Amino acid sequence: MKVIYYCFAGAHASVVSSAIHCGLLPENRIPTYEELLSIPYYDQTDPAFVGMPYLMGDDEFGNPIYFMGMWNQRQALASTLERLLVAGGISSETYILQDSFPMLNFSTKVGGALSKRLLFTSLGRRISVWGIQRRYPQFVSLVENVKKRLG
Amino acid sequence: MACQVHLEKDRQACEYIDNILNDAWDWQAEPLKVIGKDATGNIICCVVHGRHGPMYHRAITGISDLFALDAKVIDVDTIINEKASYHLLMATCLDIIRWPGALWNTRKAKFIATLRPHIAGSR
Numbered sequence: 001m002k003v004i005y006y007c008f009a010g011a012h013a014s015v016v017s018s019a020i021h022c023g024l025l026p027e028n029r030i031p032t033y034e035e036l037l038s039i040p041y042y043d044q045t046d047p048a049f050v051g052m053p054y055l056m057g058d059d060e061f062g063n064p065i066y067f068m069g070m071w072n073q074r075q076a077l078a079s080t081l082e083r084l085l086v087a088g089g090i091s092s093e094t095y096i097l098q099d100s101f102p103m104l105n106f107s108t109k110v111g112g113a114l115s116k117r118l119l120f121t122s123l124g125r126r127i128s129v130w131g132i133q134r135r136y137p138q139f140v141s142l143v144e145n146v147k148k149r150l151g
Numbered sequence: 152m153a154c155q156v157h158l159e160k161d162r163q164a165c166e167y168i169d170n171i172l173n174d175a176w177d178w179q180a181e182p183l184k185v186i187g188k189d190a191t192g193n194i195i196c197c198v199v200h201g202r203h204g205p206m207y208h209r210a211i212t213g214i215s216d217l218f219a220l221d222a223k224v225i226d227v228d229t230i231i232n233e234k235a236s237y238h239l240l241m242a243t244c245l246d247i248i249r250w251p252g253a254l255w256n257t258r259k260a261k262f263i264a265t266l267r268p269h270i271a272g273s274r
Contacts, residue, residue, distance in 0.1 A: 051206035053213045080183040081214050087185050087194045088220040
């Protein structure tokens with residue numbers, strides 16, 4: 001089964017969620033600044049490629065884990081993709097589309113905007129990581145729920 | 152209209168636009184609509200993406216690749232834009248569809264003539 005996490009820009013929430021799912025980040029403690037920055041694609045996805053699914057890796061059961069950004073079209077685009085897959089004869093039991101944007105708090109949004117839009121990369125990353133660390137248990141819960149759905 | 156041209160149901164194009172104008176299709180919540188199936192079995196869909204066209208294009212092609220679906224996205228806006236002052240033409244057409252059919256048919260023919268070569272290549 002394929003798992004696709006999505007958020008606004010595909011640079012923070014969906015990257016962290018997919019990294020936890022793949023085991024690249026710990027589930028039993030809050031990762032350090034360095035650990036979060038070492039995840040592939042963290043705060044690095046190009047806004048020009050928002051919408052493109054990226055492969056983060058495989059989970060312990062071999063399920064491929066992806067992430068993508070959808071700007072402010074999360075609901076509409078997710079609906080579009082689900083309808084596309086139905087039209088293509090793909091069963092909804094073969095994939096999970098999971099919105100991880102609600103996990104983000106204000107500081108991560110501000111940090112992301114500083115880093116990606118205003119090009120204050122260093123400051124923006126520090127703020128976004130701080131925000132993610134504060135919400136990290138919720139990220140872990142989200143991933144645990146997705147894993148339960150995988151069975 | 153492009154979907155109807157693809158399905159060779161040109162006469163129904165007018166009705167579809169009228170349905171959209173009457174909010175029969177909630178395209179903001181569900182931008183993708185399956186219109187029908189062509190003679191070779193391809194499923195023809197219409198997607199309304201507003202100003203996020205490139206993102207929708209990347210998402211649809213990306214997800215199709217993941218699931219090994221043979222999907223082709225045709226950007227109708229660009230095709231028509233390349234030909235003429237699209238916005239003026241579209242505005243005129245949307246007005247004219249409520250007028251007698253004879254007037255509409257003259258505009259419809261221009262749209263269809265523009266779209267047909269691009270759609271023929273996708274069959």
